[in-house]
Amino acid sequence: xxxxxxxxxxxxxxxxxxxxxxxxxxxxxxxxxxxxxxxxxxxxxxxxxxxxxxxxxxxxxxxxxxxxxxxxxxxxxxxxxxxxxxxxxxxxxx
Amino acid sequence: xxxxxxxxxxxxxxxxxxxxxxxxxxxxxxxxxxxxxxxxxxxxxxxxxxxxxxxxxxxxxxxxxxxxxxxxxxxxxxxxxxxxxxxxxxxxxxxxxxxxxxxxxxxxxxxxxxxxxxxxxxxxxxxxxxxxxxxxxxxxxx
Numbered sequence: 001x002x003x004x005x006x007x008x009x010x011x012x013x014x015x016x017x018x019x020x021x022x023x024x025x026x027x028x029x030x031x032x033x034x035x036x037x038x039x040x041x042x043x044x045x046x047x048x049x050x051x052x053x054x055x056x057x058x059x060x061x062x063x064x065x066x067x068x069x070x071x072x073x074x075x076x077x078x079x080x081x082x083x084x085x086x087x088x089x090x091x092x093x094x
Numbered sequence: 095x096x097x098x099x100x101x102x103x104x105x106x107x108x109x110x111x112x113x114x115x116x117x118x119x120x121x122x123x124x125x126x127x128x129x130x131x132x133x134x135x136x137x138x139x140x141x142x143x144x145x146x147x148x149x150x151x152x153x154x155x156x157x158x159x160x161x162x163x164x165x166x167x168x169x170x171x172x173x174x175x176x177x178x179x180x181x182x183x184x185x186x187x188x189x190x191x192x193x194x195x196x197x198x199x200x201x202x203x204x205x206x207x208x209x210x211x212x213x214x215x216x217x218x219x220x221x222x223x224x225x226x227x228x229x230x231x232x233x234x235x236x
Contacts (some may be wrong), residue, residue: 011178011192011228013171038195039182048195060216062206063195064227 002072002093006033007048009065010040014080018066021083031090038065096118096132107134147176150189153211154230163218164234166225175230179208193228 006022008015022033036044048055048063051074055067059078068077068086070093077089100106103227113126129137146151151165151172154157158164166172178192189208190196196203205211212218212226217235225232 007195009178009192011181011197013174014193018172038111039178039192045195049197052197062227063197065193065195086197 002060002070004031004090005069005071006035006065007038007044007065007067007069008035009038010059012065015066018082018086021086025087025090029087029091033068033090034084038063049052100129100130100133100137101125102127105137107138109134114206135168147180150179151176157209158231162234163224166229166232168229172228177229178228191228 001086006018015059021036022035026032036047038045038048048067051071051088052063054074054093055069055076056062058076059067066079069075070087073093075089075093077086081089096110097124099108099121101117101122102119103122103125106117106119108114108126113128114125114173117125117128123137175192179189182188182190182192186196188203190203191206191208194206196206209224209231212231215227217227218224218225218231221233223233
């Protein structure tokens with residue numbers, strides 16, 4: 001199982017919406033996200049910036065939150081999305 | 095390249111590629127002379143201003159009034175976003191969008207200072223229910 005990352009921000013409403021969906025997905029499927037807050041943790045921010053060339057082209061040229069990212073496949077899912085879309089994306093990374 | 099310009103009549107400061115033909119403050123014509131950034135900083139520094147959360151809320155409401163968008167009506171959402179905007183100002187120096195991360199390239203990051211130019215973004219442009227990326231501004235319902 002590839003490691004999956006959810007880059008999120010403490011005061012981001014989209015992240016707040018997605019967090020319980022991520023929890024639900026982790027309970028229902030064999031997936032696990034490393035949840036990394038980026039505005040209040042510089043180490044996490046630097047990690048997200050280090051993937052900028054992979055993430056930005058798929059997120060309108062920016063580093064947006066939430067961003068779901070697979071360091072192995074470099075695949076990206078960006079923003080507030082329906083549960084099924086998140087699920088399909090996560091399963092695809094297996 | 096953008097430069098600093100000073101109105102020789104009223105000391106209005108303009109930052110832009112070209113000086114305004116008419117000073118918006120005193121209405122003098124052809125009144126701007128190019129100055130250095132140090133001069134501009136010295137002159138603008140005479141007026142020390144701060145902006146509280148209440149004042150920022152008023153400022154963005156006023157900003158939206160004459161536009162086709164408005165501040166989101168979901169109070170809790172707005173408060174969360176303002177928490178982020180002000181945390182970013184305190185920690186990073188500018189009111190960066192709480193839903194995007196800075197790149198550490200200052201010029202690049204000016205694009206994510208709130209309010210940003212969200213009119214051109216895919217989340218707003220040509221969308222009936224368009225909103226800025228974070229959702230602070232939403233298209234006004236007709």
